[in-house]
Amino acid sequence: MMEDSKLEKLWEGPIPLPCMKVIELTYSKYLKELPDLSNATNLRKMIAGFCSSLSDIYSIGKSTSLQELHLAGCSKLIIIPYSIGSAINLEVLNVQICQGLVQLPSSIWSLKKLKRLLIGGSEKLNHLGRQLRSCPDISGNITEFDMSNTAIEEFPSSITAFLCLRKLSTMFAESLKVFPDVPDTIEVLQLHNAGIEEIPPSIRNLTRLTELSMPRCKKLKVLPTNVNLQSLSSLNLSFCTQLGTFPEISTSIRYLNMRDTAIEEVPSSIWSWSHLLELNLEDCRSLRVFHSFPDNIDELDLDSSNTGTDISDGSSETDLPLRINLKGCKSLVSLPHIPRFVSLLDASNCESLKIIDGLSNNPEGCLSFANCLLNETARELIKVVDCKFALLPGGELPADFDHRAREGLLTVNLYQIPLPLFFRFKACLLLLNGGYIEDKDASKNDKDDEWMGGKRLSCDIWCVQNGVDVGHGSCKYQLPAVLGSKEHLYFLKSSISVNLPETDVNGSELHFEFRITGKYWDLKDFAVNLLEDTHNEAECKEIADIRIEKIYMQEQCEEETV
Known part of the structure; x- marks a missing residue:
């Protein structure tokens, strides 16, 4: 391993190296030539x-004997020599982003074991690059072929004979006008930034296709109908700005990205897609209708009331947690009843959203309706639903909270003996639009959620007896990354696992403090309600968000020692 070395040359002439299996020279910026590897x-x-x-x-x-040759990013490499055809065991050739490369020799097609040919980003290739307008006669053994940044306009019909091809990529292929007729062995098809206008009905033949990725195909308008690709799990049609049809080409999809498309409605059939985990409709500004459950879905037992309700549990795959991103759908006026299996619903900046038909209880659910219009019925639904957290516009803490903060701190008096092992509480925070503040103390482990942002809300809790802290704990919570234009209310439920020594002290206090770090929000006020603990000890250990560790004063430790 000589990664990032300062060598210009490794050695002169052939040297016997019978035991060497790997040479690593990445980022050796002074290296001018590869050594004689014949021995x-x-x-x-x-x-x-x-x-x-x-x-x-x-x-x-x-x-x-060479099986893999990786030369990506070698900007002064101009020609791959014809002699590479003698590397008869070569399986992988990676010359991506070789910006000076102008030629690949025809001898590479004689490499019968070649499986992966990666040329993406090598824009000056005369025979296999920006000037390429037809697909070369590639080896029938190739399993992965990356033709990104080429001027190819159409794949020849002969490509269907490449029965080992599993992955075909054409990133930034604006000249590609026709959806490729690929072999039915294909599993991953990436056609980014292509000029394709239509996905043909023949796609039904791709029974092994697991991923179809076509973001930023700005001319794409037509999708096939009466197609169900049973292996397809990931479909990305984001930023296809002329696409107005919702894709119904597979009921097996797990990840569907339709961000910034022209779709106007979401069909009711999507609720029957039992494998669906993520539905991204962010910035679909033409979206007006999100249909409710179809009548023929019997296993979803919806309560007819318009309050937070439970959906009956079952063993069906419908119980898989579904994340829905509706941020910026500015024409969306109403939402159907949201079932229990929706674990995250982000409708931030849906400026026209007024109506919510119902919300099912989900103790792990996360809801964001930041900057939404919301009528009073919808607001009450959000306030009473059992969820992990919910964010909505509002300028006043609800009157039904018993304990209110004063000057940023809140104290709750506890009179029961003994103290319970577990505390549960519901909090409501009044938030103001904040400015950007870099959180220098943020833990590297607190990674931002792709949709919701980072865990920038923290809660510190102290248990106090006779003026002495006997326990302390803290926890961080997700806070949606939205710039609020007005005051908002943030509701959250949490659990505290307390491990305190037995005591006969009559009277204890819980002190609460909430803090927000980072950007987007400032904390104006908050209130807390303690909730009755309905779980047994084992259950609470699993659901607790905060574990207060027992701490003893030095005097107490000394007394025990004595």
């Missing part, structure tokens, strides 16, 4: 990526 009889992998001075690899054909 490295067991060399399997050569990694020389981003060697910015590398221009001579003529010795590579002498390495008949």
Whole structure:
């Protein structure tokens, strides 16, 4: 391993290296040529990526045992020598982002074991790059082919004969006008930024397709009908700005990204997609209708009331947690009854959203209706539903909260003996639109959620007896990353696992303090209600968000020692 070395040359002439299997030279910016590898009889992998001075690899054909050659980012590499055809065991050739590369030799098509050919980003290739307008006669053994940044307009029908092809990628292929007729062995098809206008009905033949990714195909308008690709689990049609049809080409989809498309409605059939985990409709500004459950879905037992309700539990896959992103759907006026299996619903900046038909209770559910219009009925639904947290516009703490903060701190008096092992509480925070403040103390483990942002709300709790802290705990909570234009209410439920010594002290206090770090929000006020603990000890240990660890004063420790 000589990664990031300062060497210009490794050695002169052939050197017997029968035991060497891997050479790692990545980021060796002074390296100008590869050494004679004819006596490295067991060399399997050569990694020389981003060697910015590398221009001579003529010795590579002498390495008949070589299986992988990685030269990505070698900007001074101009030609791959014809002798590479002698590397008869080569399976992977990676020359991505080789911006000076102008030619790949025809001898690479004689490499019968070649499985992965990666040329994406090598824009100056004369035969296989920006100038390429037809697909080359590639090896029938290739399983992965990356033709990104090419001028290819159409794939030939002969590509269907490549029965080993599993993955085909054409990133930034604006000239590609026709959806490729690929073999039915294909599993991953990535056609980013293409000029394709239609996905043909023949896609039904791709029975092994698991991922279809076509973001930013701005001319795409037509999708097939009466198609159900049973293996398809990921479909990305984001930023296809002319696409007005909701895709119904598979009921097996787990991840559907339709961000910034022209769709106007979401069909009721989507609720029967039992595998669906993520539905991203962010910035679908034409979306007006989100249909409710179809009448033929019997297993979803919805309470007819308009308050927070439970959906009957079952063993069906419908219980999989579903995350729905509706941020910025500015034409959406109403939402159907949201079932229990929706674990996250982000409708932030849906400026026209007034009506919610219902919300089912989900103790792990996360709801954001920041900057939504919301009528009074919808507001009451959100306030009473049992969920992990909910955010909605509002300028006043609800009157039904018993304990209110004063100057940023809140004290709750406890008179019961003994103290319970577990405390549960519901809090309501009054938030103001904040400015950007970098959180220098934020833990690297508190990674931002892709949709909701980071855990920027923290709660500190102290248990106090006779003026002495006997327990302390803290926890961080998700706070949606939205710039609020007005005051908002943030409701959350949490649990505290308390491990305190037995005591006969009559009277204890719980002190609460909430703090917000980072950007977007400032805390104006908050209130807390303690909830009755309806769980047994084992259940509470599983659901508790905060575990207060027992702490003793030095005097108490000394007394025990004595």
